[in-house]
Amino acid sequence: MALDTKLIRQTFQRLDRELAKLAKKPAPQRVHKFRTSSRRVEALLTEVPPELHRNDEKVLKLLSRLRKKAGRVRDLDVQIQALRALKLPEANGHKSQLMDALIGERSKRERKLAKTFDVETVAEVRKRLKRAEHDLELSPKTDPLALALRKLSELNGGAPVTEKLLHQYRIVGKRARYIAELAGDDPETKSAVQRLKQMQDVIGDWHDWLKLTERAEELLGNSRSSALVAMLRNVTQAKFRQSVELVPTVRFEFTERKPSVRTDQEKVKAVASAA
Secondary structure (H helix, E strand, O other): OOOOHHHHHHHHHHHHHHHHHHHHOOOHHHHHHHHHHHHHHHHHHHHOOOOOOHHHHHHHHHHHHHHHHHHHHHHHHHHHHHHHHOOOOOOOOHHHHHHHHHHHHHHHHHHHHHHHOOHHHHHHHHHHHHHHHHHOOOOOOOOHHHHHHHHHOOOOOOOOOOHHHHHHHHHHHHHHHHHHHHHOOOHHHHHHHHHHHHHHHHHHHHHHHHHHHHHHHHHHOOOOOOHHHHHHHHHHHHHHHHHHHHHHHHHHHHHHOOOOOOOHHHHHHHHHHHO
16 A cells, blocks of 8 residues: 555645635635645655655644644634534523624634734745645655554553543544545555544544533533533533444454554664664
């Protein structure tokens, strides 16, 4: 399972397009696409080449700052969408109160995001992305699925599934999936990517409801004084149980896989460690 160079080129090109679009208007879908595109490039640059160039480090730093700003807007977009879909009688008006607070905060975050994506910053990131793509060092022996599996192996497989561990699986699982996707249409890898995406979606759904619940508790108080908070807690707990049931199964499936190729990147690290 080798790297698909066409996909790698498309990964850089997609982020370049999303940067330009988001700089014009931070609409919800544009914010989301920029974040996923930037995470794919970050995973590619940090996990695939044997070492980072100075330009890579700078572009990663810029992307991290922009992605965090976009993430605050994206979180609010997801929370607003979830709250709208929640079926609850208005009663004491808590749903409307929370919705107004989220929309107001979203508007404020959008203005800050627009300032962050100024013309100079976007131009610099796009220039550095082109240089990073041009200077990217790849080995035909690199196995994306093996890299992804070893990324997952960094997690503590024997630990009980807690909220903290779910957060780790959410972050590491995304990166492992984006690395594995670089193998293109390989059937085994596509199966692994699909399973990683399922885990990512389930844990991500729990995390989104958790953040919405925390925001509601901050604004409205505890469940005794708010039916909305009580309902949000129930939904969040159900999402958590769903994640707890899925993670051990996926974890077992991936520990049973046996990557057969040792990547050039790992060889370099092994030599450096021995030295």
